[in-house]
Amino acid sequence: MTKVVVGAGSCGIAAGAQKVYDALHAALRDVSSAELKITGCNGMCFLEPIVDLYDGAGALTRLVRVSENDAARIAEAVKREDVSALADLVIDPEDALFLEKQTRIALRHCGVIDPEDVEDYERTDGYQAIRKVLSSMTPEEVIEQIKISGLAGRGGAGFPTWFKWNAARESAGDEKYLICNADEGDPGAFMDRAVIEGDPHGLIEGMLIGAYAIGAKEAIVYVRAEYPLAIRRLEKAIRQAEEKGYLGEHIFESDFSCKMRIKAGAGAFVCGEETALIESLEGSRGMPRLKPPFPAQAGYWHKPSNINNVETFANVAWILLHGGEAFAAMGTEGSKGTKVFALTGKIRRGGLVEIPMGKTLRDVIFDIGGGIRDGKTFKAVQMGGPSGGCIPASLLDTVIDYKALGATGAIMGSGGMVVMDEDTCMVGMAKFFLDFTAKESCGKCVHCRLGTKRMLEVLTRIADGNGKDGDIELLEELCASIKDGALCGLGQTAPNPVLTAIRYFRDEFEAHIKDKTCPAKECTALVSYAIDPEKCIGCTKCARGCPVHAIDGAVKQPHTIRADICIKCGKCAENCRFGAVEVR
Amino acid sequence: MGLITITIDEHKLTVEEGTTLLAAATQNGLKIPNLCYDGRVELYGACGLCVVEAEGVGKLLRACSAKATDGMVVHTDTPRVVRARKVALELLLSDHDGDCKAPCTKACPANTDCQGYIGLIANGEYTEAVERIKEKIPMPSSIGRICPHPCEKQCRRARVDEPISIAHLKSFASDMDMASDHPYVPSVEPDTGKTVAVVGGGPAGLTAAYFLRRFGHSVTVLDAMPKMGGMLRYGIPEYRLPKRILDREIASIEALGVQMQNHVKIGRDVDLQTLRAKYDAVVLAAGAWNSSKMRVPGEDLPGVLGGIDFLRAVALGEAPDVGETVAVIGGGNTAMDACRTAVRLGARQVYVIYRRTRDEMPAEDLEIRESEEEGVQYKFLTAPIAFTEANGRLAGAVLQEMRLGEPDASGRRRPEPIEGATQTIALDTAIMAIGQYPDLTGFEEAQATKRGTVAADESTFATSLPGVFAVGDMTNKGASIAIEAIGEAQKAATVIDRFLNGETVGYKKPYYVERELDEAYFEQFQKAPRAEMPTRAPAARKADFGEVTLGFTEETAKKEAMRCLSCGCQDYYDCKLIAYANEFDVKPERFTGEKHHRNAENLDSLIIRNADKCILCGLCVRICDEVMGKTNLGFVGRGFHTLISPAYGLPLEQSACMFCGQCAAVCPTGALLEKEPVKKRVPVKERRVESVCNLCAALCKTDVRYVGNTVLRCLPYGEQGLLCKGGRFGLFTVNGEAKGASEAELSALREQIAAYGSDVAVVLGPTTTLEEAAFALMHFPNVYADMQNTAAGFVGARKLGIPSVTAYRGEKAVLLLDCKKNASITAQFTVALSNAPAEGVDAQVFVAPFTANDGTYLKTETTFAVQRAAVASPLPTALAALAALSGAEPQTAAQIAELLKHGALANCTQDTASDREIIRTGGRYFGNTASPLIDGFCGDLC
Structure with a gap:
């Protein structure tokens, strides 16, 4: 019997996994020795679609970048129980290192089990942690284990999870809520989506344990509506858990009852901020509230509430099964366990990476991620999305640890890691993230609503070559004011990308302002395109590809670009196979 | 909760544990600025x-939410705190679109509130208008006549048609006030014991004296001339400014207690040293009395006069014989005064010799026109190069012909001589009006400028001599227009006042938000020509020194005032944002960037919304939701474009809004304002008085805002106050003309009614006030209220025990009160009466020749009593009329109101939960008909 498992996370499906699945489904119809299954994202997004073949002994053959056209020969191979004909599809051993070098706790089931099959989950210790908890532990003991584990909030702030649980537990009142924050909004971050899509029961189990610990009878998952697959799988998982009795009244015949529901958010970044999330849950506009009171005192409907991120909950069942010490054995003095990162940008192997705390950025970006694409040079990595900061090459040996990362001006963040190479302009990068936060500001605080707007304007004029003396100082002043003046995390952290960009790449800002040049040649207002007549062979490809017909030239004659028409889109440089298009 | 001790800025405070820092500060009279806090709604921050900043706390704390803890040491004015506040304000202002003040006000060197007094004139509030003007100018009748009005040059009405006649309106209001029985008398602070000597009794000196006196200082004005007034008296001819007007205004300044000494010249009668020793401060304002010389041959001949010397001699009654032919050299206003004076002295031929053309003349265009009407001849592009002599005196002038060359530094084209082109004219008198400079004899101790004026600091007005200040024509850049001197003196007075209190604080130009408007904006206004100032016919006026202008009629003035575009923000005096902006000395220019110009003010609504002025404090949204239980306003959009709006961007009228106006009441800026029941909206410092809404039996307390005799707004009273639409906006007929009845009408009616004895029924109509109802009840035996047709005010009437008209018992005569002499209302009464028991109405029906409550609503114990009681009738019109009809002793409105409050209606206050609920659900008077409580209303309250 061969198990044929198609990676069917959103990333896989986007790469064509559904077509592959459908084709395999048809091709394997008559192959009785095959069982076709799906699984969540295993993290190797750069190789999707992925098809895993497990033979009768459980040995794995991993096929990558599979197309629906490969279905027939895969079926044939499965039928013959001989995969040698699929050698061209089998994963490159070097790429396989991507997974081998990781330590997976939160992602332990992702890409392994069928997320839509509760029994698959049960077979891998599923719901054993909650069973153990309900049969043998008091809430205080649960909290103690979490405390021992050193688990901290994985949403970005890194606040000790046990402390929040304990505060909610100790808050007066018997109506309490446990909320999961799955409003993953950082550009380039997709850890939570992968967990929900790949291991919804793992999330449910973690939340049940949390609900038991704080004394909540209702748990809510606030998930962004842009994650339809995650919502569907979670809905299905909740139904299955209810049917199995893992959710509902008297779970495992204990006194503990808990129901769970999903609230789909409408796509406001700020709703990832816990008090704005609560407002949104209550049906109001998502705008942050003043803290204190903290949600643990007065949260959802002003009842004690505890809010944790998806990844935080994804660790909980493991911790309870293996003990807090096992988790705490991984990591550094101040940061325990593992952390999941979404590695994107100019990286060779982009995807989800889970590693123990204490590894260095270099380990993640070079060892696991394989370094920069296309032979370019690493310039910086943006950690923590729009709330985080960039870390330059000189600090690549920084260890992954809340404190160490914080010292660079960046943050651990929720796990977004956007890798930039020499072609990335840091002014443009800062502008990009600020554009994001400025647009996503809920509009409540003066500093955030108007401060980010004015900062964006200053950055825009710098990028456009209209920067003025004093602009960097103005940015720094605005950054300080916004950090002081904003009410919530969105505003308080919005200056981070700009501050770190100035801190590490001040010369680049100055080049824009004083010399009116963009060293990375990315700011269109400051660059011009020209064709080197020596190199141009007159193939006309650039002219044909130019969206505004700015390139003149006869066949086999050097071409020229008309600067007055050129929109500097870079299409010609991309199209030219002879390196004849120069960016100045 | 125990008591704890905290320190805020050196103040040790004992407060309840759990108190916020803001509350702790406020309870102890300390101020912490805020824009989004209101005790009635949840904290917002x-x-x-x-x-x-709290010691030992790294982050800045929000005082509104941070709780005081025992021993906490808080600082509210550290550099970090001030910087944070300043940046917040600057950011807010960087996207705040509007005009705090109108361009006219900003153009006025004295910063006169032109829009304010024009708006008050439009509403007939002349005394209030004068009060507004006299905050800046002590002699508006005079200045209104002679000011070259820089304000009008900036008037935006000019972009529709022509500027508002601002200067004339000023003298109009002031003339009206002066002619009234009780002209405005400015307030004077208690005596400070400080003494100030003012040298010079012209516009600058008088202004400095006026303001310093109002600050409570003892002020003595010393002037070398026989009378006070300076240039206004000796430089401006009688036909432009009759001296009786000036005399009256000077007298009004003197009446404040300013000492005035004439015939005192510094250096001759007293020296500066002595003054400095004798007074705590000395203000130099001696003007610029020397005529500039041309430096041409023959200039010193008899018959060649300086412009100001000539005008002064005329004013002193020592007019020289100018002969038949006179030439005035110069193109400014002094030249105009000189040439027109020469005409009036009998010269047959008067020339104005000016080296440029008419377009470059600095004189007022109107002056040039009027001089031409009076026969003055202009010789443009000529300049005298020599005066000729015959018989030891002037015989003529040689004029060099000129042409215009390249523009000079002033932007005007420079006149250049045309080689060899000269002409000669015969003259009896030449008057050189090309400029003036001060005579610094006696002032040598004070440092002078290169221009030969006294050097004074631009912001502190301080001279090189400690305690000596200088303003007006004798300082810095020298002679200018009167309003410049007044503006300087007014600012200097504030600085000197601080100086006398031991402080040195220079004048700082206030910060204002300004906006740019494109032509499209002005297309919304209908064209209406500027009011022409009527003048005497040229032939008549040139024969004497009588005033040329005849003045506006009241009708013309009001109409002209209505033309004002009301550029300045209606909320200026209430706006917290601009107050803080100036307190924190903001410079928002550094954050200049995209700004919203939505230009969508809905002026026709009861609640006027202007998103361009919204600072998104959310108070309106929250008060609507949390206090009123409505959600008629909400936030829309994100980031920079976040907006507060009713659902779907529709007008409030299409929402469930019941116009309680709470949102407008809490709005800290001009983003939400009430429509005001006035002819013309005008930003003013409102006066306020506590009153009671008498539109229903809830008798909500109100905070009435008014100016003069015009009610502007009716706000909920106090922190917890609530009003329904009725209380808030039910005063829309308030400012109508009070329709009193004539004595003859009243006595005729009284006789007719008296014939019926006690067989008269008085039927109270729709908007009769409770006071009027009570009064009627006291003095007439049979009073009914038209319950069906009356508004809920009569729920209150029922409380007074007044039966419904349906209980009418068939008295022989019926007096219908308050039907506004309106046929349809009268008919409704009659229908109501016919619903009465079987007897029907066969009585004689009289219609009261006055309307109750018309023009008197709310004035019962408020504006009327406060403002007019002393000067007009002791009672509002209707009460007075009722008193006349009943033959009763008039009682004051306040007495009646007092009776009501402690009598039948004593228990009706809005403090009960049901009252508040009624108000929340739409009130009674203009109530939301969907309100389930309306039907049960009487049961609840009466």
């Missing part, structure tokens, strides 16, 4: 203005 958006504005970032209330931040403070």
Whole structure:
């Protein structure tokens, strides 16, 4: 019997996994020795679609970048129980290192089990942690284990999870809520989506344990509506858990009852901020509230509430099964366990990476991620999305640890890691993230609503070559004011990308302002395109590809670009196979 | 909760544990700025203005939410705190679109509130208008006549048609006030014991004296001339400014207690040293009395006069014989005064010799026109190069012909001589009006400028001599127009006042938000020509020194005032944002960037919304939701484009809004304002008085805002106050002309009614006030209220025990009160009466020749009593008329109101839960008909 498992996370499906699945489904119809299954994202997004073949002994053959056209020969191979004909599809051993070098706790089931099959989950210790908890532990003991584990909030702030649980537990009142924050909004971050899509029961189990610990009878998952697959799988998982009795009244015949529901958010970044999330849950506009009171005192409907991120909950069942010490054995003095990162940008192997705390950025970006694409040079990595900061090459040996990362001006963040190479302009990068936060500001605080707007304007004029003396100082002043003046995390952290960009790449800002040049040649207002007549062979490809017909030239004659028409889109440089298009 | 001790800025405070820092400060009279806080709604924390620094706490704390802890040491004015607040304000202002003040006000060197007094004139509030003007100018009748009005040059009405006649309106209002029985008398602070000597009794000196006296200082004005007034008296001819007007205005300044000494010249009668020793401060304002010389041959001949010397001699009654032919050299206003004076002295031929053309003349265009009408001849592009002599005196002038060359530094084209082109004219008198400079004899101790004026600091007006200040024509850049001198003196007075209190604080130009408007904006206004100032016919006026202008009629003035575009923000005096902006000395220019110009003010609504002025403090949204239980306003959009709006961007009228106006009441800026029941909206410092809404039996307390005799707004009273639409906006007929009845009408009616004895029924109509109802009840035996047709006010009437008209018992005569002499209302009464028991109405029906409550609503114990009681009738019109009809002793409105409050209606206050609920659900008077409580209303309250 061969198990044929198609990676069917959103990333896989986007790469064509559904077509592959459908084709395999048809091709394997008559192959009785095959069982076709799906699984969540295993993290190797750069190789999707992925098809895993497990033979009768459980040995794995991993096929990558599979197309629906490969279905027939895969079926044939499965039928013959001989995969040698699929050698061209089998994963490159070097790429396989991507997974081998990781330590997976939160992602332990992702890409392994069928997320839509509760029994698959049960077979891998599923719901054993909650069973153990309900049969043998008091809430205080649960909290103690979490405390021992050193688990901290994985949403970005890194606040000790046990402390929040304990505060909610100790808050007066018997109506309490446990909320999961799955409003993953950082550009380039997709850890939570992968967990929900790949291991919804793992999330449910973690939340049940949390609900038991704080004394909540209702748990809510606030998930962004842009994650339809995650919502569907979670809905299905909740139904299955209810049917199995893992959710509902008297779970495992204990006194503990808990129901769970999903609230789909409408796509406001700020709703990832816990008090704005609560407002949104209550049906109001998502705008942050003043803290204190903290949600643990007065949260959802002003009842004690505890809010944790998806990844935080994804660790909980493991911790309870293996003990807090096992988790705490991984990591550094101040940061325990593992952390999941979404590695994107100019990286060779982009995807989800889970590693123990204490590894260095270099380990993640070079060892696991394989370094920069296309032979370019690493310039910086943006950690923590729009709330985080960039870390330059000189600090690549920084260890992954809340404190160490914080010292660079960046943050651990929720796990977004956007890798930039020499072609990335840091002014443009800062502008990009600020554009994001400025647009996503809920509009409540003066500093955030108007401060980010004015900062964006200053950055825009710098990028456009209209920067003025004093602009960097103005940015720094605005950054300080916004950090002081904003009410919530969105505003308080919005200056981070700009501050770190100035801190590490001040010369680049100055080049824009004083010399009116963009060293990375990315700011269109400051660059011009020209064709080197020596190199141009007159193939006309650039002219044909130019969206505004700015390139003149006869066949086999050097071409020229008309600067007055050129929109500097870079299409010609991309199209030219002879390196004849120069960016100045 | 125990008591704890905290320290805020050196003040040790004992407060309840759990108190917020803001509350702790406020309870102890300390101020912490805030824009989004209101005790009635949940904490919000958006504005970032209330931040403070606490020792040992790294982050700035929001005082609105941070709780005081025992031993906490808080600082509210550290550099970090001030910087944070300043940045918050600057950011807010960087996207705040509007005009705090109108361009006219900003153009006025004295910063006169032109829009304010024009708006008050439009509403017939002349005394209030004068009060407004006299905050800046002590002699408006005079200045209104002679000011070259820089304000009008900036008037935006000119972009529709022509500027408002601002200067004339000023003298109009002031003339009206002066002619009234009780002209405005400015307030004077208690005596400070400080003494100030003012040298010079012209516009600058008088202004300095006026303001310093109002600050409570003892002021003595010393002037070398026989009378006070300076240039206004000796430089401006009688036909432009009759001296009786000036005399009256000077007298009004003297009446404040300013000492005035004439015939005192510095250096001759007293020296500066002595003054400095004798007084705590000395203000130099001696003007510029020397005529500039041309430096041409023959200039010193008899018959060649200086412009100001000539005008002064005329004013002193020592007019020289100018002969037949006179030439005035120069193109400014002094030249105009000189040439027109020469005409009036009998010269047959008067020339104005000017080296440029008419377009470059600095004189007022109107002056040039009027001089031409009076026969003055202009010789443009000529300049005298020599005066000729015959018989030891002037015989003529040689004029060099000129042409215009390249523009000079002033932007005017420079006149250049045309080689060899000269002409000669015969003259009896030449008057050189090309400029004036001060005579610094006696002032040598004070440092002078290169221009030969006294050097004074631009912001502190301080000279090189400690305690000596200088203003007006004798300082810095020298002679200018009167209003410049007044503006300087007014600013200097404030600085000197601080100086006398031991402080040195220079004048700082206030910060205002300004906006740019494109032509499209002006297309919304209908064209209406500027009011022409009527003048005497040229032939008549040139024969004497009588005033040329005849003045506006009241009708013309009001009409002209209505033309004002009301550029300045209606909320200026209430706006917290601009107050803080000036307190924190903001410079928002550094954050200049995209700004919203939505230009969508809905002026026709009861609640006027202007998103361009919204600072998104959310108070309106929250008060609507949390206090009123409505959600008629909400936030829309994100980031920079976040907006507060009713659902779907529709007008409030299409929402469930019941116009309680709470949103407008809490709005800290001009983003939400009430429509005002006035002819013309006008930003003013409102006066306020506590009153009671008498539109229903809830008798909500109100905070009535008014100016003069015009009610502007009716706000909920106090922190917890609530009003329904009725209380808030039910005063829309308030400012109508009070329709009193004539004595003859009243006595005729009284006789007719008296014939019926006690067989008269008085039927109270729709908007009769409770006071009027009570009064009627006291003095007439049979009073009914038209319950069906009356408004809910009569729920209150029922409380007074007044039966419904349906209980009418068939008295022989019926007096219908308050039907506004309106046929349809009268008919409704009659229908109501016919619903009465079987007897029907066969009585004689009289219609009261006055309307109750018309023009008197709310004035019962408020504006009327406060403002007019002393000067007009002791009672509002209707009460007075009722008193006349009943033959009763008139009682004051306040007495009646007092009776009501402690009598039948004593228990009706809005403090009960049901009252508040009624108000929340739409009130009674203009109530939301969907309100389930309306039907049960009487049961609840009466």
